[in-house]
Amino acid sequence: MFVVNPALKTLMNLAKVQAVISRRFDRLNIHGIGFNDFMILYLLQQSAAGKMRRIDLADQIGLTASGITRMLLPMEKIGLVAREANERDARVSYVVLTSVGKQLFEEAEKTASALAGEIIPALKPKEMTLLTDLLTSLGGNIT
Amino acid sequence: MFVVNPALKTLMNLAKVQAVISRRFDRLNIHGIGFNDFMILYLLQQSAAGKMRRIDLADQIGLTASGITRMLLPMEKIGLVAREANERDARVSYVVLTSVGKQLFEEAEKTASALAGEIIPALKPKEMTLLTDLLTSLGGNIT
DNA sequence: AACATATACTTGACTAGTCAATGATTATGC
DNA sequence: GCATAATCATTGACTAGTCAAGTATATGTT
Numbered sequence: 001m002f003v004v005n006p007a008l009k010t011l012m013n014l015a016k017v018q019a020v021i022s023r024r025f026d027r028l029n030i031h032g033i034g035f036n037d038f039m040i041l042y043l044l045q046q047s048a049a050g051k052m053r054r055i056d057l058a059d060q061i062g063l064t065a066s067g068i069t070r071m072l073l074p075m076e077k078i079g080l081v082a083r084e085a086n087e088r089d090a091r092v093s094y095v096v097l098t099s100v101g102k103q104l105f106e107e108a109e110k111t112a113s114a115l116a117g118e119i120i121p122a123l124k125p126k127e128m129t130l131l132t133d134l135l136t137s138l139g140g141n142i143t
Numbered sequence: 144m145f146v147v148n149p150a151l152k153t154l155m156n157l158a159k160v161q162a163v164i165s166r167r168f169d170r171l172n173i174h175g176i177g178f179n180d181f182m183i184l185y186l187l188q189q190s191a192a193g194k195m196r197r198i199d200l201a202d203q204i205g206l207t208a209s210g211i212t213r214m215l216l217p218m219e220k221i222g223l224v225a226r227e228a229n230e231r232d233a234r235v236s237y238v239v240l241t242s243v244g245k246q247l248f249e250e251a252e253k254t255a256s257a258l259a260g261e262i263i264p265a266l267k268p269k270e271m272t273l274l275t276d277l278l279t280s281l282g283g284n285i286t
Numbered sequence: 287a288a289c290a291t292a293t294a295c296t297t298g299a300c301t302a303g304t305c306a307a308t309g310a311t312t313a314t315g316c
Numbered sequence: 317g318c319a320t321a322a323t324c325a326t327t328g329a330c331t332a333g334t335c336a337a338g339t340a341t342a343t344g345t346t
Contacts, residue, residue: 002188002249005256007263010274011164012182012204013283018161019205020282021154023334034302039155045145055324061155062162067303069326091311091324106145113148120150121280127273131153134274137264139163140156166304177332198294210333212296234294234341 021119028115031108036061037075038112040068041105043142044081044097051084051096060142080104164262171258174251179204180218181255183211184248186285187224187240194227194239203285223247 025035033041039061044052052060058068072095075081080101086092097105123131168178176184182204187195195203201211215238218224223244229235240248266274 002252004185004252005259006271008252008256008259009285010263010271010278011168011259012185012285013275013278014157014161015165015178015182016203016205016285017278017281017283018157019333022158023205023207025154026334035158036302039158042147042155053324060159062159062166063302064166064304065325066305066327070301070303089312089324093325109145109147109151113151116148116151116154119281120153127277128149128153130270130273131277132149132156134266134270135153135156135160138160138262140160142152142155142159162303169304179332196294206332207334208295209297209335213331213333232294232342236295 024119025112025115028111030111031104032078033075033080033104033108035112036063036071037080038105038108039142040071040075040095041080041097041101041108044095045102045105051094053086053092054095057095062139075101167262168255168258171254173254174247175221176218176223176247176251178255179206179214180223181248181251182285183214183218183238184223184240184244184251187238188245188248194237196229196235197238200238205282218244 022035025038030038040057043057043060044050054068054072055065058065061068063071072081076083079098082096082098084094084096086094165178168181173181183200186200186203187193197211197215198208201208204211206214215224219226222241225239225241227237227239229237
């Protein structure tokens, strides 16, 4: 029988786990938004200025710039975020969190937290630290 | 500042990490197949009979049955897998690994293993065990 | 036997992204 | 100071899935 690299098996399990979790979240359709939309609201909310460049959002959530452009279109349409120019650099278009967006985030965060608690088993502090460190070493730098 | 549930942050980092990893794999386009196609070949190859029901493939890789139907179409077309009926149950259509599929898998496994080794940092045995256990507890049961 | 329910798979209509190319602007090397 | 390169964002064309509904078959109940 063929034996594959343990690292590769780990990546396969990671892929599976993520597929199942994200479908579970998106199926809930928390307040009308998907999980990635939720992440965008979260990042904007915790950013100092309440606004971010599209390219930085892309880097943070791990999608491409064009993916961000496409995700933001419906969010702009329903007024969760808005556009703002950068006076120094005309290439940049900031994404600003609106008060509607902020309010929706705060509601959605309750549902999302509850579901996250169901999904992630209760871990000992030591385990939680290790898991966080592991994800960080794999590029998961969302704080 | 709003403080979110650590479990929720973990899920956001998981989503990000997986998005980046899967894009990196798919971009390589290993021997013309994507990462999920690779997983299908792997599961078929390590199954005792070299064949599986579509629904079991779906469960194992964490997608829906209809996703599996759609993924398999091009794979059948290029001859990596084939269909086989179940004599006892006419609803079932097995997915069989062809010799072409098996050969491609063995080639692709080399490339995939090498990339997996680059992505997953060298872990101490204890850490590796914990990571595996964690993924298992989240539903990652690929062995 | 007949009916209700469950399971396996597929399909139509759709969403969520990808990549490659392009446009517009800003930064850099000489 | 000007050509070249780099950066930010968008668009066209496409792939990879999702869900809900439908078809076909199997199983369980009375």
